[in-house]
Amino acid sequence: MNLVQHPGTDRLELSTEVVIVGSGAGGAAIAQILADAGLDVVVLEEGPYIPQTEYGRFRPTETLRKMGREAGTTPVFSLGDTPVMSVMAGRAVGGSSILTGGVCFRIPGMIHKKWVEERNLPMLSEAALAPAFDSVERISHVEEVPASMRSRSTVKFVDGATRLGIPMKPMRRNTKGCNGCGRCNFGCPHGAKLSVDLTYLPMAHRAGAQIYAQCLVERITTAGGRATGVVGRILGDRDELGRQQPVGTFWIKAQTVIVAAGSLHSPQLLLRSGFRNRAIGRHLTLHPGIRTVALFDERIEGWRGALQSVYSDHFEADGITLTGLFVPPNVLAATLPGVGRAFAQRVSTMGNVAVFGGLVHDDAGGRVHAGFGREPLLTYRMSRENKASTLKCIRILGESFLAAGAKEVYLPIFGAPPVRTHADLDQILSSGLSAKKIECITFHPLGSCRIAADPKDGAADPEGRSWELPNVYLADGSVVPSSIGVNSQLTVMAMATRIGWRLREHLRDRPVGPTALRTSNAEARGT
DSSP states (O other): OOSSBOOOSSOEEEEEEEEEEOOSHHHHHHHHHHHHTTOOEEEEOSSOOOOHHHHTTSOHHHHHHHHBGGGGOEEEEEOSSOOEEEEOOBOSTTGGGGGSOOBOOOOOHHHHHHHHHHHOOGGGSHHHHHHHHHHHHHHHTEEEOOGGGBOHHHHHHHHHHHHTTOOOEEOEEEBSSOOOOSOGGGOOTTSOBOOTTTTHHHHHHHTTOEEESSEEEEEEEEETTEEEEEEEEEEOOOOTTSOOOEEEEEEEEEEEEEEOSOTTTHHHHHHHTTOOOTTTTOSBBOOOEEEEEEEOSSOOOTTSSBSSOEEEOTTGGGTEEEEEOOOOHHHHGGGSOOOHHHHHHHHTTGGGEEEEEEEEOOOSOEEEEOOSSSSOEEEEOOOHHHHHHHHHHHHHHHHHHHHTTOSEEEOSBTTOOOBOSHHHHHHHHTSOOOGGGBEEEESOOBOTTOBOSSTTTOSBOTTSBBSSOTTEEEOSGGGOOSOOSSOOHHHHHHHHHHHHHHHHHHHHTSOOOSSOOEEEHHHHTTO
16 A cells, blocks of 8 residues: 555545644654554645655755745744744645754753743653653664765864864764765655655554545534544645645544644644634744855865754854754855846855854744635744844854855845955944844744643643643644754654653543544445
């Protein structure tokens, strides 16, 4: 049987014990746990199923168009003195895990401490979550990136940072057999990045879970104070303009509903379904991410080597994580400054550029609103402290590249001229710079349905269960109580694993219904 099914163009009706909305890092992890426990599990994914053998051949821009939500350019509307920002999110079986760099961080200890002491969440202490992290790291094959796989882009930055006394550490990623082709964020061509479409989802399928693609869940159905399942539309294949038209409808009857549609769409689904908790859609954190590009006289070819291989938590107290990265040249070229001949000249030097980036551990300044169509409206207000951290991060990146001998540094600031000296850097960053001129992107939206000890402070209880309906659970990045300041993939899987373990014991102890009925109208008619 194929890993993923398309429900066809008819009405689909299923009856199951557990339905999971979303097949990304959280949904996949909890699907494997519950299916392995013998429970009847159905996973629904809005996006298409594209096998690794197919997406591994995509050009980077093709990956964004076919597997990224809104082609990877979901906008965030900035409020006040806030950077212009966009969110990269996946829309395919496997979700955003296919489009990450594979970076795997555990939650920093200081974050655990705050959750326990300030949010009264002892069950999320470092010791309490360690078994879940251990499990995820084993299944995902998390390993340290060897120094031999560092690109020359990374080597140049590390050299500059070292001269400034900034220690760097090797990155850990969910890879096996990586050859350093630098394509991680756009779907690994070799299947070496173990995203959930290659790990958790096949495990869940082998244990009996049914996975359906192109199923847009629109509402959770309820009766008698409990969820009874989900309903939605079956989507056809994309046309030449990337549009998908509905070709059918579905109704999945379920004893337990698990929402794992991500921090942008889980709150949307709850609100459309009549949930009223005031925390739904609020407290969104984004980890504003910035990158700085540097031009050297020598040949760099930064695309040769691991996309992300080192990081630094030296500035953790300032809410800054420095993180290595590179971007495929055809994508990176579009971000370089200049127009006309000046732009063409810079693009011609792509082989001589290096890139490094950073993340800001931000306050919960974001919110998810109901949009005019399928996609939500996102707003975000950056705090003064976070803006200061962002500017400091830009300065650190620029100074490190200058210390490494860069000829020019291109800051992530719209309209800024190339930086050639420390005086240039001071002039740009010390001139009352508006945050709206800072170019940011994020891959880590978190917290829009956060776990809390009190329903006034969050949408889910410490077990991941909705405060409003006892058989609706959340298991994705939306439940994370606050920004964590590091890449979130491992955290999302570990949180979902913990919720899955607890839910597994709860469901094992209760009476369950008859064996699930799996028939569509077409099957019922004998066609």
